Amino acid sequence: MASIEAEFTEERAMLIQRLMKSTNVHLVDKANHAFIWLCDVEVLRGMVRHAESGTPSASQVALSLRAGPHVVKQLKSWLARRTSKSDTDEAADVEPATPATPSTPTPATGESPQPSPTTPSKRKASKSESPSPTKIPRVTNPGLQRSKTAEDIAKARDNGRCVVTQMGEPVQICHIYPHSMGEKTGGERDEFWMLLQAFWPVNKIEQWKNDIFGPKGTEMPQNLLCLSNIVHDLWGKARLAFEPVEMAADGTSLTIRFWWLPGTKLHGRVALCVPPSLPASLKASPLNAKLWNCETDAPIYSGETIILTTTDPVAMPLPSFELLHMQWMLTRVAALCGAADVTDEDLEDEDLGDEDLEDEDFQSGGEMASPIPEALPPQA
Incomplete structure (x- = not known):
């Protein structure tokens, strides 16, 4: 049976108990709590070894x-997403796709076709035209312009329809x-990857980087x-996430699983x-x-299963399994x-709340550290 919490094993629970005992840290913020329960188990084993070593690490x-924070x-x-309540262009990096010629969609699941007040124009504006005011704002810096080729390939591959709902409009290339x-x-960028390196091994980080740091960067199908x-x-x-399940050996199909996610509030600490x-x-x-x-x-x-397909895995490659895995971990x-x-x-x-914490929940003392324990060697 499919599980959204496959990482929550008995071994992990025992390792976390040892980590809590050796560090005397019983309450943690919700972000670290989630990372510890979802991180690579070998990295967690390394944390426990260092915590029990009695050394500076x-x-x-x-x-x-x-x-x-x-x-x-x-x-x-x-x-x-933006970090200010006044910022509303949360999807400014995505421009609407024009509908593709109707075709038989791949088996998938979808959404009620309710109209949206912000439905984009059905045709592409010419270079001389101003963008329609109903469109999501585009990035205007020429250095940030999106690759039309990559977008066109992705749209053709997905039949111009939402891969989750099979809705034909309005759709975006995301x-x-x-x-x-x-x-x-x-x-x-380094700060982001250093955070991930604290919870996943070097080889996994390199797999993720290899799939995003090519000549085209983010602009690839x-x-x-x-x-x-x-x-x-x-x-x-x-509010939702995609779990990558299986990529066909010939690259012509990719199985993913759809999951709704629960909501919570940032404030407050939880038992490790x-x-x-x-x-x-x-x-x-x-x-x-x-x-x-x-x-x-x-x-x-x-738990719904969605199968993405392509007729040409070279010219129209499917989404990266590794990048979807990265998304699956971080979105949860x-x-x-x-x-x-x-x-x-x-x-x-x-931040202010952290200053008021009692020492009984943290006996090691010292100033707040980076999430990257510098004294710890990276996990291979």
């Missing part, structure tokens, strides 16, 4: 469990690894999906030893957003800590 492990800021960047993340400076506006918006808010709640039977988002298959009118529930972490819904003000409040 033991204190570094304890400090890393108290990393603070900047972890949530990195997750917000991953979701490609990034798995956010376009905005690909434009970050070296230092900002392997990093793009056709999604309806509502599915894309819910995905960007960590108690696993987060990831219900496997959700039928809607936390605020009751629901989706339907536009071909069958069947509702879409957690973001949902479990409420990263999508926090503002800068919320994070500042969280």
Whole structure:
């Protein structure tokens, strides 16, 4: 049976108990809590070994469990969302796709075809025309312009329809690894990858990097999906996630699983030893957003299987299995800590709350550390 919490094994629970005992850290913020319960188990074994070693690296492990709100800021960047309530162009890195010629869609699940007040124009504007005011704002910096070739390939591959709902309009060509993340400076980008390196082994990090840091960066069909506006918006808010299941050996089909995710609020600390709640039977988002298959009118529930196909895996490659796996891990972490819904003000409040913590919950002392224990060697 499919599980949204396959990582929550008995071994992991025992390792976390040992980690809690050796560091004397009993309560952690929700972001670190989610990372610990979803991270690579070999990395977790390494944390426990260092925590139990009695060496200076033991204190570094304890400090890393108290990393603070900047972890949530990195997750917000991953979701490609703004950090201010006044910013409303949350999907500015995505432009609407024009409908493709109707074709037989691949088996999938979908959404009720309700009209949207922000439905994009059905035709592409010429270069001399101004964009329609109903369109999502485009990036105007020439250095950030999207690759039309990659978008066209992804749209043709997905038959111009949302791969989840089979809705034909309005649809967007959406990034798995956010376009905005690909434009970050070296230092900002390194901080994000250093965070991931604290919870996944070097070989996994390299697999993820290899699939995104090529000559075309984020602008390649392997990093793009056709999604309806509502599915894309819910995905960007960590209300749903896609679990990669299997890629065919010949690259002509990719099986993914759809999951609704629970909601939570950032504030507050949770017991490290108690696993987060990831219900496997959700039928809607936390605020009751629901989706339907536009071909069958069947509702879409957690655990639904979706099969993406391509007639030419070379010219029209399917989405990257590795990038979808990265998305699967980080979107669940973001949902479990409420990263999508926090503002800068919320994070500042969280910073102030950290200053008031009692030493009984953290006996190692010292200033708040980076989530990366510098004294710990990276996991191979």
